[in-house]
Amino acid sequence: MEFNDLTVYKVKSHIAELSKTLRVVEGISQDQLAEQLNMSRNTIKNVEGAKNATLDTFLKVLQHFDLLEKFDDFIRDSIADKNVSSLY
Amino acid sequence: MEFNDLTVYKVKSHIAELSKTLRVVEGISQDQLAEQLNMSRNTIKNVEGAKNATLDTFLKVLQHFDLLEKFDDFIRDSIADKNVSSLY
DNA sequence: TAAATTTGCCCATTATAATAGGCTAATTAT
DNA sequence: ATAATTAGCCTATTATAATGGGCAAATTTA
16 A cells, blocks of 8 residues: 655755755855855745745755756656657 | 756746646646645646746645656755765 | 637735844854 | 854844736637
């Protein structure tokens, strides 16, 4: 028996973890990341606290950590896959 | 020479395309999708118009199209990869 | 082709994300 | 150990995402 208990909240928690982890690995503070992305520290804190940020904020964070291309691939691949599977 | 002209806006456009394409393949209207996700049609229209939605909205759309797990994998893998690469 | 459905674009209102500031606890560096 | 930096948590304000409504153009169905 297989069930899906992956919630929107859990995914936001993982996004939070991503920002915090990669930021610490890079050795910069919330303040520094916020400054580089032209946003307030509170916004970064919200992301890293699994709050409900905007797509702009999320995508800028991804871009900073060189993950925007890979994310875009995920999106475009998902479109392509569905178009193929819908042929059958 | 290699350069990166992938912008946040372009990615949002691809997200817009994803929602619209998969929704049409599924054969439901913006209204029906909105209703199933407990949100207004305007919110879906914003997503499909590449406007700046919230993470909640985006993640619910992914969830509807069975893409939440794969997206979560992308996030968790990105954390794992960085942790490994930071060891060297 | 007529009717029905869907979509896009307005408007106004409400809910909430983003900002700015200060304060304290915790962590890191000297 | 203490000084400096960082992070979490407030409050208040501003910007904007989400909602609900109506209407016209476009698309789909009968």
